[in-house]
Amino acid sequence: xxxxxxxxxxxEAFVERLRQQDVAAFEKLFDEMAxxxxxxxxxxxxxxxxxxDATQEIFLKAYRxxxxxxxGGVKSWLMTIARNHCFxxxxxxxxxxxCVNRPVEELKxxxxxxxxxxxxDFMSLLPDExxxxxxxxxxEELNYKEISQILDKxxxxxxxxxxxxxxILRKELDANDL
Amino acid sequence: MTCENFSExxxxxxxxxxxxxxxxxxxxxxxxxxxxxxxxxxxxFEIAKLKKQATLRxxxxxxxxxxxxxxxAAPQSEKRFSFAAFLSGFALVILLCSLAAISxxxxxxxxxxYVSGNGxxxxxxxxxxxxxxxxxxxxxxxxxxxxxxGKLAWDNKDQLQIEGGxxxxxxxxxxxxxxGDARIAFKPSARGYNVVMNFSSLxxxxxxxxxxxxxxxxxIYVEDGKIQWQQKDxxxxxxxxxxxxxxxxxxxxxxxxxxxxxxxxxxxxSESSPEPVLDVASDPVLPD
Numbered sequence: 001x002x003x004x005x006x007x008x009x010x011x012e013a014f015v016e017r018l019r020q021q022d023v024a025a026f027e028k029l030f031d032e033m034a035x036x037x038x039x040x041x042x043x044x045x046x047x048x049x050x051x052x053d054a055t056q057e058i059f060l061k062a063y064r065x066x067x068x069x070x071x072g073g074v075k076s077w078l079m080t081i082a083r084n085h086c087f088x089x090x091x092x093x094x095x096x097x098x099c100v101n102r103p104v105e106e107l108k109x110x111x112x113x114x115x116x117x118x119x120x121d122f123m124s125l126l127p128d129e130x131x132x133x134x135x136x137x138x139x140e141e142l143n144y145k146e147i148s149q150i151l152d153k154x155x156x157x158x159x160x161x162x163x164x165x166x167x168i169l170r171k172e173l174d175a176n177d178l
Numbered sequence: 179m180t181c182e183n184f185s186e187x188x189x190x191x192x193x194x195x196x197x198x199x200x201x202x203x204x205x206x207x208x209x210x211x212x213x214x215x216x217x218x219x220x221x222x223f224e225i226a227k228l229k230k231q232a233t234l235r236x237x238x239x240x241x242x243x244x245x246x247x248x249x250x251a252a253p254q255s256e257k258r259f260s261f262a263a264f265l266s267g268f269a270l271v272i273l274l275c276s277l278a279a280i281s282x283x284x285x286x287x288x289x290x291x292y293v294s295g296n297g298x299x300x301x302x303x304x305x306x307x308x309x310x311x312x313x314x315x316x317x318x319x320x321x322x323x324x325x326x327x328g329k330l331a332w333d334n335k336d337q338l339q340i341e342g343g344x345x346x347x348x349x350x351x352x353x354x355x356x357x358g359d360a361r362i363a364f365k366p367s368a369r370g371y372n373v374v375m376n377f378s379s380l381x382x383x384x385x386x387x388x389x390x391x392x393x394x395x396x397x398i399y400v401e402d403g404k405i406q407w408q409q410k411d412x413x414x415x416x417x418x419x420x421x422x423x424x425x426x427x428x429x430x431x432x433x434x435x436x437x438x439x440x441x442x443x444x445x446x447x448s449e450s451s452p453e454p455v456l457d458v459a460s461d462p463v464l465p466d
Binding site for chain 1: 189190191193220221223224225227228229231232233234238239242243245246247249250385403404
């Protein structure tokens with residue numbers, strides 16, 4: 001067994017294969033961790049397309065950093081790369097001047113039919129400061145202490161933000177009859 | 179324990195997938211209270227909706243892995259820092275810059291991109307047939323893709339696939355579409371590049387587009403991904419997501435220009451002009 005059941009902790013032999021940039025080991029790591037990395041990217045970036053691109057770039061970066069991988073904590077190592085990459089991406093985005101002054105919804109455009117019961121894009125409804133802790137809590141299932149360490153916020157304020165997020169979500173689901 | 183206590187607990191940002199995951203002091207009450215059970219299941223329904231939006235689709239996961247493997251197989255540009263390597267790299271950069279400068283001054287302009295496929299490259303009134311082999315595109319060259327299209331790469335990496343018959347000028351960070359119909363699939367690496375049409379410009383966010391450039395209008399349809407579009411002359415701007423299409427015509431731009439000049443007091447008579455409405459394409463047009 002290269003992986004202990006129920007957690008993403010890998011044995012030393014597997015970590016050594018990763019350090020050697022063994023492609024099969026890397027593919028296994030990708031298979032097991034891509035969903036989690038993508039979820040973190042969606043949480044921070046709030047956009048699925050951008051999260052797909054970020055996931056690709058994060059794994060590429062991770063592959064290049066593999067020779068320096070320390071024993072244990074592969075998951076936290078990868079998730080830290082993901083977090084740093086996404087926050088860098090946000091900073092880069094903020095530096096770029098935006099030319100958006102009118103949402104496309106205000107224009108008369110043809111939109112593809114939505115499937116019945118399809119959810120609205122909750123990510124775009126939630127501001128960054130609410131979306132990030134909410135997604136960390138409900139999607140990554142981190143506890144408040146872990147989120148507080150990542151985001152450098154108190155557990156109390158994180159609880160408030162998560163509650164606000166759930167209220168926004170509930171309102172939106174009610175409005176869409178979901 | 180009461181319903182009020184349980185509701186308070188939920189409102190403090192606590193979650194539980196089921197009764198078994200609740201703190202011990204709530205279990206008894208929730209098991210016997212249908213209202214609290216309902217509140218718990220509503221919360222779980224909301225969480226499921228959020229989780230769905232953060233789920234990586236299998237086909238996308240597969241695509242990302244393929245792309246990562248492809249880039250891993252390519253020569254690596256990012257390596258671990260070493261001062262000696264940095265110095266030799268620095269020396270190499272200076273050498274390459276010098277060679278590039280010599281090459282530029284001695285042998286003409288540097289290619290802006292590389293193209294392969296079916297069609298013609300028009301350079302100084304000479305037509306060069308395209309082939310499956312990559313051909314350098316110099317500044318000012320015009321690309322005329324015949325049916326079937328081709329591939330265009332900036333910096334020697336495949337960046338986009340063009341299908342259909344259309345004419346383009348390739349610039350350093352953008353592609354100007356002059357006329358014709360085309361379906362363009364951008365790889366994630368092409369993110370940030372622009373497509374400039376007759377009446378609009380589009381910022382690529384990793385996407386598949388169908389485009390028509392006509393003398394009097396541009397038509398844009400997003401098959402996959404998302405783009406940021408802007409009318410030429412600093413007009414309207416916005417995003418188009420998957421499944422959305424838009425026609426931007428010369429008439430609208432003319433109306434808008436007129437509207438702007440009226441607003442700024444250059445016109446007499448009307449108090450305020452109506453906002454120009456963009457035409458809507460009835461159906462996406464797939465190039466043959």
